[in-house]
Amino acid sequence: VEEARLIYEGVSRLLPQSDERRLVIDIGGRSTEFILGHQLTAETTDSLRVGSVAWSLKYFADGTFTDKNLQRAEIAAESFLDAVAPVYKRANWDVAYGASGTVGAVAEVLGYAGFDENKITREGLAWLRHQLIKAKTVDKLSLNGLKDDRKSVIGGGLSILIGIFDLLKLDELIVAKGALRHGLLYDLLADEQDAPQDLCDASITSLTTRFGVNKKHAQNVDIVALKFFDAVAYALKAPDHISDESNHLELAKPCQILSWAAQCHEIGAAISHSELQKHGAYILDNTELMGFTQTELHRLGLLVLGHCGKLKKLDVDFNDDRFITKLVSLRLAVIFCHSRNMPVLKNIVFERAENTFMLSLPRAWQQAFPQTCYLLEEEILSWQKTNWNLVVKSLD
Incomplete structure (x- = not known):
């Protein structure tokens, strides 16, 4: 639960301020976190013992990819996650985000393949699944954007992701920038008295x-x-x-x-x-x-x-x-x-009317700071080349 809270903290801090209700999903090596939240607050969290490493060891131990073993892994993931599905159903959130781990790895591969790297779709998942079946084995799997240390666990991670899409009837999953380490850092900063x-x-x-x-x-x-x-x-x-x-x-x-x-x-x-x-x-x-x-x-x-x-x-x-x-x-x-x-800014007036900015400077000030006045003259010329104007006036 604490890990899920920190993940949501990291994700929400890097999202624009919004009133949307968020579903955040993080598929790690040993577990998958589900979080429902609003703005900066995680309201519902679940951590389930299904992860890319564990699923790869269980269903792809021999390093082969077939339609049959992928389907078995997907159905197993869906069955394992089914218990929490009612809590995270579509009616309970506005936007679904995926954080780090498997989501980041899959999004990077899809980005290299020409898909939108900022979100994962059913079309993208189907394409990636086909690439695994076509490669047949981990050793023969060659995908731009897929790091070597991810090859051995991509089967398990992809199966879980497809299972989640099917279970929650997702159309897309937005790729979030933040995750656990961002949330942990924010927590550490907040805990420091002088931070x-x-x-x-x-x-x-x-x-x-x-x-x-x-x-x-x-x-x-x-x-x-x-x-x-x-x-x-x-x-x-x-x-x-x-x-x-x-x-x-x-x-x-x-x-x-x-x-x-x-x-x-x-x-x-x-x-x-x-x-x-x-x-x-x-x-x-x-x-x-x-x-x-x-x-x-x-x-x-x-x-x-x-x-x-x-x-x-x-x-x-x-x-x-x-x-x-x-x-x-x-x-x-x-x-x-x-x-x-x-x-020295005393008695300097800055105003605006429509697309014109007006700067009023005391004459004594202008005499005291001629270099600044020269730079302002150059600045007036710069703005004249746009649809805005800068005007400098003298104050007696």
Whole structure:
């Protein structure tokens, strides 16, 4: 039961915030976990002694695959799991997720074969089953994406997975990113008295430390970016819909996303100061951070990519009101902090009207900080090449 709870914890932390009721299935080597939950809470858990290793030893001990022994293994798995089927029937959940282990291995093979790597379907399972029968033996089984240490247990794992699909009448199983180790790590962080309260915060702190980010400068950019964002947040338009991950993200934690982007906007400098924004975005697109989905990391990467440089080459939706507001706030913060000191912001006014951002600066301030004014002039030109405008006015 504890293992199942931790698995659900790991899975749910890496899913976008949602009101959906979730079924999480994890087929391990010795056992299979079933969890029903809502948001971050596991409400019903079961752990059954049927796993890919045990099933492979029992039904595929000689290393051969036939339609007959696969069918026997599938029926046996279905019979073994039948006792909990009423609890996990379709009416009790909205979306079914598969975590790590067998699910991850099968999804990777199916992805290489041209199927959607983010979900497992009946069609994909039927194809994989046919490949095993065609190969006849483990030794002759050659599938792109199937690691050597998985070959000997793929028969057992696949049989259990097919049995679950048939028993629960599943059409598809979404591949979850998190699992037991993610849940365990979150538990450890939560148990530490001085640990960060949020797994995402802990991950960003770890990332910036690993890439040698100047924490003081990053903090200054963070503070200034949030000040600019807060000043014009009143003008944000509500998203048209909230069905995908990015919109759940925008509604749940818009300020945190901007803050995280500010904190790690210079991680690319560890590779090279030249085009550091591109290196930073690449790092975020090709890493795994506890607490973040790949969609969230990509959104962070887009902000990091856009924190400086040409806007015209930025492959983003310039009609995305919320993203653009965060982007302009971050770019202005980087400009104002260019001397790597906390800037003087007293009497500076930042406003917005439709697609125009207006920055009002006291004349005395402009005389005191001519370098910043020059950078702002360049920034005005950058925004003129988009459907947005940045205007700088003088205050007497």
